[in-house]
Structures are given as C-alpha cells and as structure tokens.
Amino acid sequence: MTAFGFAPIGTTDGADYHGKMRDVILDDGANAFVGDMLILGGTALAADTVPRLTPAASAAAGNTLKGALVSIYPDFTDEGSLVTNYHVSGADGVGKVCWGEDVIFAAREDALVGPIDGTVIGGSVDLITGTGSVITGISGMALDSSSAALDKVQALNLLQLDLQQGNVFEATVGGTGAIFNVSINPVA
C-alpha cells in the first residue's frame, strides 16, 4: 500500500471546484505532510489569527477533521528551507488547507485486515496516520479498511470507489488497496 493522504478532487454538492484553500497555522508540535487530515491542535496563542491545526492522530471523539493539507507555504526568510517538502516540527508554519465537509477527497485504504467492498459504500470510515515521507513530503495517511461500516459515526463519509482508470476493489488482504472518495463527516 502506498498511501498518499487525502487529495481534494471535487465538492459534495456538485459545485465547481476551483482549488480554494485557507491559511492555517501548522503547530510546532508535529511534522505535517501534504495530504494529512488536520484537526485543531497545539496551544492556541492570543496572536493567532487563523486556526492552529495539527495532523489527526486518529478520528477520536472530539477530533473533528477540518480539512486536508495541500501545501506548505514557503518560508522565504530561510532559503535553505525551500527544499524541505514538509512542515518540520519545532516551529510554527503556515499551511494551505482544503477545508470543510463539502469537499470530496481521494484516499487509499490500508487493506490490512479486510479490504473495503461494496457492502459498506455509503457508510463511514476512520483514518490511520501511517508515516509521512520526509523525502517526498507526502502524507502516509490512509483509510482504515477494517473500520469501514454502514453507519454514520466515523470521521469520514465513504462516498464511492474512485473512478481513476484501473482502480478496483482490492481482493487481497494486505494488497495495494483501492482508492475511495470520502468527505469529512461533521457528526463524527
């Protein structure tokens, strides 16, 4: 399985997707990778003008997902940092986040226990954090296949199998895993 986190691909209401993003503070407490789902996190400061977010460790109760990180805003005061593809913990950063429950994201399942099949499409699914790559800067987050169920209680709505050419339901436990379209579940 090669996870890539969550990639915005459209909107749930069919509205045209223009790539709108919101600036957020990436908290200094953790690395963040492009594709990571973010939650409120860290200690907000009085001077914070935008939300302070950190990668979701899991979609535990109260950890409502806010959106997926699509870009790290470059720190132009430190040219050496421009080759770093991820947000390095230890200092706050600025991230560009595709925000909200109206966005459709593509994400790969981990397929570790039981790959997702059609019996749970329309239900909900949790995420697993995996490990982001400090080389490529890409998230290691994926859908937790074993959590998928025909309910509405988990962090992500499981909308459909992604229509990318060649993407089919995974038949093998521990296989590559299929890609699905999901949206943030606001009631989770």
Add this chain to the structure above:
Amino acid sequence: MSSNPVAITTQGSEARLLQEGINAIATAEYKDYPMEYDKIFESEGSEKAYELDVSISGFGLASEKPEGNNISYDSEKQDFATTYVHAVYALGTIITMEAQMNNLYRDLVYKAGKMLKRSLVHTDEQLAADVINNGYDTGFTLGDGQPLFSTAHVLGKGGTFANRFSVFTALSQAAVEDALIDIEDYRDGAGLLIDARAESLHIPRSLRFTADRILASRFEPDSGNNAINPVAQIFPGGYHVNHRFTAQTDWFIKTDVDDGFKRFERMGYTFDTDNDFGTSNYRHKGMFYTSYGVTDPRACYGSGT
C-alpha cells in the same frame, strides 16, 4: 496505479524554483514509447452514446435433393450483440496565480498542458491493454458470454469453437505452428470454414527476444538442425511488444478477421482552460471520450494463461 496526492500547484509545491540557482530540473519529462494500441485496435468514429455490433449467422451446407423430393431451406439469424458504451476520461490541474508568476524556471501553464496530454495518452493505452489483460477473465465477456480468449466461444447455429490453447502454451516455434493450424479451422456461425489468416504476433516485453529468435531465424531456432523454420517471417505485420500487458508469458496472434478489436472515438483529446475570478487560480483540463472492445473473437488466438 497511483493517484495525484496534490490537485493544486502552489508556490510551496515547487518552492525551490522560486529563486535562482538551480542547475537542472530533473525527472519531470521522459520519452514515451510510440503508440501501441493502434497495432491491435482499429479506430472508428462514433456520434452516439453507444455503438452496437450484431453478429449474424448465414447459411450452412447445402443438402442432397433426391429426385422428386423438396429442397431444404436455411435462413440467416441474429446471434448476439456487442455493445460499446463510450466513457469520458478526464484529468485536470489547478495552478495558483502566484505559483505561475513566481516560478523562475518553468512555464507551469504550458507544462501542465503537455503533462495532461501525456496522461490522456497513457490512459488511452491502458484502456486498450486492459482488453487483453482481462482476456481470460470470465468477468469481462464478449457478446457470446465468453471472455475474449475462450475454448467455448459460441457458434450462432450451434456448437462452439476455441480461440486459445486449452492449456497455457509458452511461446515457441511449435506453439506458433499449432496456433496457425487452429486458426485455419475457424468457422462462421453456421459452421462454414472461413479464410482467417494470422496477421501479427502480440507479446509482453519479456517475450521480445524469444519472438525474435522464432520469427527471424531462417533455420529451426534453438536446435542443431538445419531444417527450415516454417514460421520465419510468417506474420505480415511482424510482432509487437505491448509494455502494458501484465501477464509476462501470455501472447496472442491477431488475425485479419473483420470487426475484431475496435476502438470508438466519440471525442478525441480535448483541452480547455479557465481562470477562477475569486482566487485567480488557473485551471486546465483534458478529456477524451472512447470505448474499447472486441466483437468477433476470431480476430485473435491466445496462448492460454
């Protein structure tokens, strides 16, 4: 298969390209193999949502008519239909105005167009190759309910025929000979012999050198005999490697039977752009509208798998 984990190109996507000092931008562009699908599929235009091919069986053999007896009659009949439902394949990209303006090395908009075209071409090729890759899968059937390569293709007026070996047969001189012998026994829906001729050999990359030894040697390959090699240069169309074939030992022969491998082009590669007013984000999309399939399984003979 992979998916683009970032749908939007921002300044942060290629941050190091915002300032001078780069020697080279590597791994962004490569040469591609020449088109491979057109070695197998015949392209046709279409102006409908789907296309339908109907297979027909003609008359069978005539009967003896004893004196004073009636002649016997036959009729043609419709056998099975093959439906080609076209689908649109599309990909887009979004580039922020700032990323485009501040990238010192690349015209992101121009490059995006080239990369989209490349993605569409690769998708087109993959769609074609998947017809072969799924050729033994009973989940992907032709009009007669059989997969592309089957030992039980249906003759419209009764009976079956095979367009594959009953067990997997590795590519060899003898295997090619046996396949050609079987092809010479292809019959129409009424059981009459047809003149089907092998046109070309289609192989995965792993069999390139095996194919070369079999088809290019004037003498029997891989033996000390000086006997002639009867299959040398036997395919008028030669052999073709398809780099997207997944089974690295399977191979097949394409015949000259009409209405075999078909590609319908409802809409060719089409590109469009716009700029979002609110964000000034630039968007670029590429699409094509097509379908692939096979009507007559006599168009090929497979190795088995």
